[in-house]
Amino acid sequence: MATIYEVSELAGVSLATVSRVMNNNAKVSEKTRTKVLQAMDELGYRPNSIAQSLASNRTNSVGVLVSELHGGFFGFIMDGIENELRLANKHIIITTGHSDEAQEKSAIEFLISRKCDALILLTDSVDDDYLVSISKTIPTVLVNRKVDEMAQNCISLNNELGGYLATKALIEKGHKDIAYISGPDWKVDSHDRLVGHQRALAEHDITYQNDLFYQGDFNEGTGFEGYNELTAAPTKFTAIACGNDEMASGAMKAARKQGLNLPKDLSIVGFDNNMFASYLYPELTTIDNSAYLMGKMATDIILKNVYKQDDIAIQNVFEPKLITRNSIATK
Amino acid sequence: MATIYEVSELAGVSLATVSRVMNNNAKVSEKTRTKVLQAMDELGYRPNSIAQSLASNRTNSVGVLVSELHGGFFGFIMDGIENELRLANKHIIITTGHSDEAQEKSAIEFLISRKCDALILLTDSVDDDYLVSISKTIPTVLVNRKVDEMAQNCISLNNELGGYLATKALIEKGHKDIAYISGPDWKVDSHDRLVGHQRALAEHDITYQNDLFYQGDFNEGTGFEGYNELTAAPTKFTAIACGNDEMASGAMKAARKQGLNLPKDLSIVGFDNNMFASYLYPELTTIDNSAYLMGKMATDIILKNVYKQDDIAIQNVFEPKLITRNSIATK
DNA sequence: TTGTATGCGTTATCAA
């Protein structure tokens, strides 16, 4: 592989000059420039970005931590990051933490030792203090998480509003007896969605009933169990709002197993607008979580702060949107 | 950020010694080792992997090219790669090509200039010659693609067998009138799956009929259209085999729209075992494409050839498996 | 077992 040195020899100029035409950041006469370009071409020269990084103290890469590489949410966030980064000629180094604290920390350490110019982290297994300390070493933006000391660098979804919109969609179709299958309470997203649900109820003078609440864990199985538990209780309902789409799917399966005709006998609304939501039957009405946009925005914060791209507007909180499909029947 | 030099000063030893304890590849007395370790700890030293790479001509990273970051197929392949790589203490640099030749080539160029130790490529937009020439520069393995000159470094699925198994599953449930909705003919996977379908038919003395064939493009919409086209023709059928799960979903939606009761009135089998397959109603019987395993194996080839890990068995072609769910009724 | 010296392929600071 040809080096800048060989290029300089062939072109009959100095190392410095070759470097200048590569980065075209200094004046070079048209004549020498073409000479150099020609030499590069002739040698099939490709810059060694490792060497560039060492010398310039810039890797033009941003490190990303996600839980898994598969899965809709992460996929779209990564897409948002990667697309935006590519437009800026930067690139992405991805690591996974599998929602395990030790793995997440070691992934972060790795990204730092790899000299990423900045970090985008999706994590809930690592504590606030650690994140704050990291952010003092290297520009860091957090997606789907809020840490007060880093508020400017946190991107999140207004989950409360999302929960509100979901339940409101049910109410507007005439439903009053609405059950709720929640995600784990210790997750803020999950908690906020429930709060939104309750606000929608209250605003329409519907009293919230404990009988109509089931606590799941965001996995499909608990949606299934949840529906069965809820129907075992005396309080009847005509609709269910679910903390996410997986559980909505589970509830749909359980309901169908009990012989219900969907959506006629039971209306359901999900949350996340997961990839499979439109493949469900009936196609699931749900809340879009703006995953792609959040990834894009995380990148924008970095482009602005680290790579000094101006005229970029930052938005830290995203508004969820209702995606209307066919899983809600008019009552 | 502390450097190896500062560590050596604090520990009162030479640069080389510090380097030795980092890589523990040479004898260092226990006494000096602890001295060095202590100094590292005190300074919060983290090795600069960029500098390591430049000096050692090894980046411990493998470059990966996929079409998109979201989507089940790519997700699982990347998972397979990343998991295997992490166990070996190597890491992954991911780029996307969006199925566009120019973008794919520039992504590959990028990975090379980034001095990856090896490449794992998922591409169908770039020609064989280009891939062969790349593979002479840097160890390259191809997933889901076959190039004769690089046969040892190609990982693929036995799509013909998959197509065979899918249709055979239908036949074994008593179906004889089986329609087929195919992917684009120019894609080898798609073509091979069809050939497998035809073999299953032939083996059971069922004549293949053009009336029962529809050519789609692997997207859900063409599954929908396909079903409508097929039912418009005079030849009747009780089952459909689809080139992939998306089209199967489309066909299911179309059938249901025509008032059919699934799977009683129509049996369907898909291909790929896409993430949403188990969320469909009825849950889709399909063919698993071993995406995760193919990603893992691609990595293994590199671990063996590039990183010299021995005792790794290589398998270039994967056997698809039938995943039985509820979308096939007994006739 | 430890230290010295050189090189990896660039960028960047000076001079010229």
Added chain:
DNA sequence: TTGATAACGCATACAA
């Protein structure tokens, strides 16, 4: 507008 030359942080052959 160009050219020497010193970093960048580490690995490694060679000496000691």
